[in-house]
Amino acid sequence: MSELISTDKLSKKYRGKYALKDADLHISQGDIYGLIGRNGAGKTTLLKLINSQIRPSEGRVLMKGRPLVYGSPGIALGALVESPGFYPDFSALDNLRFKCQAMGRDKKGYAQSLLEIVELADTGSKKARQFSLGMKQRLGIALALVDEPELLILDEPINGMDPQGIKDIRELLVKLNRERGVTILISSHILDELAKFATTYGIIKDGLLITEFSREELEVRNTSGIEITAPDAQAVAAALKEGLHLQDIRLSSPQRLVIRDRVEAPDQVSRFLFDQRIYVSQLYVRQHSLEDYFMGLTGGNEA
């Protein structure tokens, strides 16, 4: 697929300190790109740079291969970065109508149809300031959808939402992606949720985009393993290497080892150990999550 957005050594400095440094991001058309990082890692800075909210200190943003002229995006773009921006004294419909008017999309019923998409159609004349956090997020998403964007930038869009709301937004994003071909760049702390629908991931740490990978690559890189606990893990590893010709065995402690290959056949391993009368106290298949992978890369506890 062709590249919709990329960045070339994109950097942003605040008071001499880099909030983002040399980021080379690549988003293909049709991707759901999950941007992952700790608080203050530089996710929002990157999203703001792509949305022309802030100017880069160095580097550039490319949209469809052409450098972004600051303030003149080359593609239809919708964004919800940080908190949703709306006029608190107006209703959801008024807020949408204002943007529809500014975008030249003031067709009759269009704003209402956007409210229906995000399930705010029944809010009537209720002022946006009286909305719950989840409703505000939905309004922010509706505002981002006004220009029928090719690229949708969402910064923590499911913050403050209840489980049903999170599911609804996920389904909406997947629907937009599949049916309308909207490319989505999304950051979220809820990694398990992101893992359910993102097709590509980027991990950002301390202002550096340290890696990018597809869902398929994640599955390969992040293979699950057969974890064995035994009194002498080294002896067990040696026996498995010799008897089953396993190559990728890692000792995580003197009593614990992880087999990375033959994950699909834990029964073969257990039968071999049983036949060889090798005592193990535990043997199970461990499924690694995106969170595990993220923690492994960033060495932290907080996503």
Place this chain on the structure above:
Amino acid sequence: MINYLLMDFRRLFKTRGFYLTCLWALVLLGIMATASWFLADQLARNAGGLAAFSGDQIISEARKLFNVSRFASFFMSGTSFMHLFLAVFAAGFISREHQSGYFKNLLSIRGAREKWLVGKQLSMLGAGVVFYLVIILGSVLVTLLFGNQPVIDLAQLGAFFGLHLTADLALFALLCLATAFFQSRAAVMVVGMVFSFNMQALLYLLIDQINFLPFKLSEYGMMGLAGRLDIFSFGSTPPDMLSSMMGGGSLTGPATTPGELLPVSLGLWAVLTVLSLLTLRYRDYKG
């Protein structure tokens, strides 16, 4: 650009504060008219033109001096509350998009920052026109209440309020600059209030006192100049007795001519607009 402008006007006419501002202006106008009713005889005595009359006749004759132009001029002269009302409303309106974060929704529009600047200035100019029309309407009403014929000299009122609008335009440009720079509603409000109420004149006077500049800065204080505009220097309606008593249009100094106010207003507007553009382009949006 048209779409952006239409959005601004749509929001303007849906903003309750705009109607409240006009209402407050009318309330103030009513208070000033009531005061004028009771002060009429005093003013007339001072003017010295009603010596032939006495007692109730003086008061009655004095009240006849109040026409539409006189009232309109009255409410705009000196350190005007009218500019303050308009400035406070404009500060809230102009800064609202940045403060609320709505502005970031609009950044995907090509040239959004430039359109924002033009849209805000023109929509506030529109608000100013409506606001002054309300003041003229109020002046007509109080003239009728005084029992006088509401003669409307359009050329006179148009020129007078048009010049006030040039001062307002520069004020709107200043508020745009403050918004782009501070991105805070409170800060823009303070700037709006200080400048519309001419508080900066004290600073100008101080600078003039120490002869820091080769010219008198206070002579170029825009709102001061606007406050001293004499409505009777425009149009065909001749100055009345009250005007001659006040030595022009204001109690605060000699009357300002259009040739004095226009260059200052338009010059400031141009400088502030360019500074706003540069600030919008080079200052990061915090929202």
